[in-house]
Each structure stands twice: as C-alpha cells, then as structure tokens.
Amino acid sequence: MKLHNLKPAEGSTHKEKRIGRGEASGKGGTSTQGNKGAQARTGYQRKNAHEGGQMPIQRRIPKRGFKNINRIEYKVFNLGQVDELVEKYELAEFSAENLYVNGLISKTDKVKILGNGEITGKVSFKVNAFSEKAKSAIEAAGGSIEVLK
Numbered sequence: 001m002k003l004h005n006l007k008p009a010e011g012s013t014h015k016e017k018r019i020g021r022g023e024a025s026g027k028g029g030t031s032t033q034g035n036k037g038a039q040a041r042t043g044y045q046r047k048n049a050h051e052g053g054q055m056p057i058q059r060r061i062p063k064r065g066f067k068n069i070n071r072i073e074y075k076v077f078n079l080g081q082v083d084e085l086v087e088k089y090e091l092a093e094f095s096a097e098n099l100y101v102n103g104l105i106s107k108t109d110k111v112k113i114l115g116n117g118e119i120t121g122k123v124s125f126k127v128n129a130f131s132e133k134a135k136s137a138i139e140a141a142g143g144s145i146e147v148l149k
Helices: 079-089 096-101 132-141
Strands: 074-078 093-095 110-114 124-127 144-147
Touching: 074 079, 079 093, 079 110, 079 132, 093 096, 096 110, 096 124, 110 124, 110 132, 132 144
Parallel strands: 074 110, 093 124, 124 144
Antiparallel strands: none
C-alpha cells in the first residue's frame, strides 16, 4: 500500500449537491436560501446579539444604582501588611514607585494606607492617601508622611 494507491471506502463519499444550477437540479430557484429576507441575500452575516426585532436583552433588564464618575479607586494597604512588605522587599521608603517596581501595583494605581494592624519600624511614606488612624499610628512609630497628588 502506497499513498498514491489510497482511496476512500466504497460508498463513503458522495458527489456534492450543486446548488443554483437550474430548476431541474432540485436545488435551483432560491438555492436553499428560503424566500427573501436578509438571510437570503449575499453578504449576510449574523449579528452576535441580534434578536430579530425583539427588544434586546440589554434593554429589557432594569438598570439599578448609578456609577459615580468622580470616584477615586485606591489600592489599599493596612499597617500590618506594610510591616510585612517592608521586611520582605527591604524597602527604605513605602512609596508607589517602590510598590510598582516590586510588582505589587500597576503604574497608574493610587495607594491608600489604612490603620488596621501595627507598624514596628520607622518607615517613611509617600502615597496618595492615609486614614486618620493610620496617620496617628505612623507618627507614633516615628515614621514620616508625605501625601502625593
């Protein structure tokens, strides 16, 4: 047996039905496309969310609440986490740049320090926001605070 001798098994292949080749072929006229409408036309592409004139689902479902366009999203770190991160990455200063370099935040993220946990060492902070509890805890530990815009 060689590659040029291979043939499909008897009866396993059929001649392709040619559509649009006259009425006598049995597939003439509308050429299996049905009568009129978008699907009968050439170049028809089914739209992903098209529901055929029915009210689309994204318009049927009620909308709730509202999205505040002035909201500022922060990446938050508690003082307990800060202590661990300073030890782990040997940070002299807890700043957005150092966090970005170590892969903890993305370039455009804003950082906020919250007061949950305790801080042991003297650490200087250069971040976008602090909670009042965090500020008092940092100052009590002897650290410095700088708020970035």
